[in-house]
Amino acid sequence: KQEVTQIPAALSVPEGENLVLNCSFTDSAIYNLQWFRQDPGKGLTSLLLIQSSQREQTSGRLNASLDKSSGRSTLYIAASQPGDSATYLCAARMDSSYKLIFGSGTRLLVRP
Amino acid sequence: SAVISQKPSRDICQRGTSLTIQCQVDSQVTMMFWYRQQPGQSLTLIATANQGSEATYESGFVIDKFPISRPNLTFSTLTVSNMSPEDSSIYLCSVEGLGGVPRGEQYFGPGTRLTVT
Numbered sequence: 001k002q003e004v005t006q007i008p009a010a011l012s013v014p015e016g017e018n019l020v021l022n023c024s025f026t027d028s029a030i031y032n033l034q035w036f037r038q039d040p041g042k043g044l045t046s047l048l049l050i051q052s053s054q055r056e057q058t059s060g061r062l063n064a065s066l067d068k069s070s071g072r073s074t075l076y077i078a079a080s081q082p083g084d085s086a087t088y089l090c091a092a093r094m095d096s097s098y099k100l101i102f103g104s105g106t107r108l109l110v111r112p
Numbered sequence: 113s114a115v116i117s118q119k120p121s122r123d124i125c126q127r128g129t130s131l132t133i134q135c136q137v138d139s140q141v142t143m144m145f146w147y148r149q150q151p152g153q154s155l156t157l158i159a160t161a162n163q164g165s166e167a168t169y170e171s172g173f174v175i176d177k178f179p180i181s182r183p184n185l186t187f188s189t190l191t192v193s194n195m196s197p198e199d200s201s202i203y204l205c206s207v208e209g210l211g212g213v214p215r216g217e218q219y220f221g222p223g224t225r226l227t228v229t
Contacts, residue, residue, distance in 0.1 A: 031216065032216050032217075034217065034218065036220070041202075041223075041225065042222060042223065043116075043204055043220045043221050043222040043223040044155075044204070044206075044220040045220075046217060046218070046219055046220070049216065049217045051216065089154065089155070091155075091218075093216070098143055098145070098160060098208065099157045099170070100155070100157065100206075100218060102154040102155045102156075103154060104153070104154045105154055
C-alpha cells in the first residue's frame with residue numbers, strides 16, 4: 001500500500017530565502033507525482049507534474065525533482081515571497097490507478 | 113488548464129438531510145473524480161465518476177451514502193446522504209484528460225465546504 005509523507009509539517013522562513021519541501025513515498029512503482037498548492041479554505045492549484053521517466057520539472061521559481069529509487073521528491077522554491085504562503089501538497093499516482101495518494105502537506109509561512 | 117466550478121461553494125446543513133454538489137468543467141474531460149478533505153486532514157478519493165455508468169467507489173465509501181452521477185463529459189454531481197456531523201468536510205471534484213486527451217495531470221475545483229450541525 002502506497003504511503004506518502006511530507007516533511008516538515010510546517011515551515012516559517014523570512015522573505016527571500018530559498019527553501020526545500022520534501023515528499024517521500026513507499027512504493028516506487030509510481031506513474032507520476034504532482035505538487036499542489038492549497039490556500040486556506042480553497043481548492044488545489046496544480047504546480048508541477050513529474051512523470052515517472054523524468055528527473056525534474058521547472059516552472060518559474062519552482063523546481064521539483066523525482067528520485068524513484070529512493071522514493072523521494074523535493075519542491076525547491078527560490079527567492080520566497082509572502083505570496084508563497086500556503087499549504088503545499090504532493091500526490092503520487094500509481095501505475096495501475098488514476099487515484100492520487102496525498103501527503104499530509106507542508107504549511108509554509110513566508111514572513112515579510 | 114480548465115475552468116472548474118462547484119456549486120454550492122459552502123453550505124450548513126442539518127443532520128439527516130442530503131446535499132447535492134455540482135461540478136461543471138468548461139471543456140470535455142476523460143475522467144472526473146470526487147475527493148473529501150476532512151478538517152485538518154489531507155485529501156482522500158471517494159470515487160471515480162464514470163460517464164453513463166455507476167461510479168467506482170474506493171474502500172470505505174458506498175453508493176448509498178455518496179451517490180454520484182455523470183451524465184456527460186463536462187458535468188458530475190455528488191450527493192452526501194443522511195448527513196451526520198462526521199460528514200463535515202471540504203468536497204472537491206477533480207478532472208483529468210482535458211479536451212479528451214489523457215495527460216496524467218489532475219486539476220481541482222474550488223471545493224464545497226460542508227458543515228453539518
